[in-house]
Amino acid sequence: MDRIPVTREGFQRFRDELDRLKRVERPAVILEIKEARSHGDLSENAEYHAAREKQGIIEAKIRDIENNLASSEIIDCPPGPKTRVIFGSTVKLEDLDTDEVKTYRIVGPFEADINKGLISVTSPIARALIGKGLDDDIVVEAPGKTKEYEILEIS
The missing domain is CATH 3.10.50.30 (Transcription elongation factor, GreA/GreB, C-terminal domain)
Known part of the structure; x- marks a missing residue:
């Protein structure tokens, strides 16, 4: 598999976003689903269906970020004066x-x-x-x- 270049800052932003999705968004939507389930009949429960859809979106984002991180290669710019345009410039x-x-x-x-x-x-x-x-x-x-x-x- 080809590695995809990423800046160190970009890699860290992806890791932070993944952490936020797993620690904040995922548990919150699980609580929303639990709450919506308590309202009874799931076949006509709009809150439940909305929460499940939101869960699907969050899980898709998590998978995308995990795949991006797995295929990424951090490229650091060398220190010092820049005389030529390179990745990260x-x-x-x-x-x-x-x-x-x-x-x-x-x-x-x-x-x-x-x-x-x-x-x-x-x-x-x-x-x-x-x-x-x-x-x-x-x-x-x-x-x-x-x-x-x-x-x-x-x-």
Whole structure:
């Protein structure tokens, strides 16, 4: 099985979420099911069915996180100045068409969240960035258009 790269911080976030689901969410939904059962006829008990559905969602999340953790490999960024973009780098870019400045951190696929500036190492922009240096220009092929950026900062 191929190992999926993950940052140390991302791995810890997954472990914390798994712990929360197992210690807080799972016991709480079990109590909800127990309470709903005490209301009688389960065939017409909306509370019971809602609690069972919630339990299924929680158990699916637990399985997903456990699978992600099992297939993950923690990749640490080497200390010191960053001269090239690597996995785990934070990169400040300028869109050469709009002069808009964006900052992204390159992380594993399970950690990616564009709303938080976390992009997957497998994304088109990350693939274009890996190995590039300060002041380099990159070209990103996006659906329907080509974007060009300049690397302003690497950390």
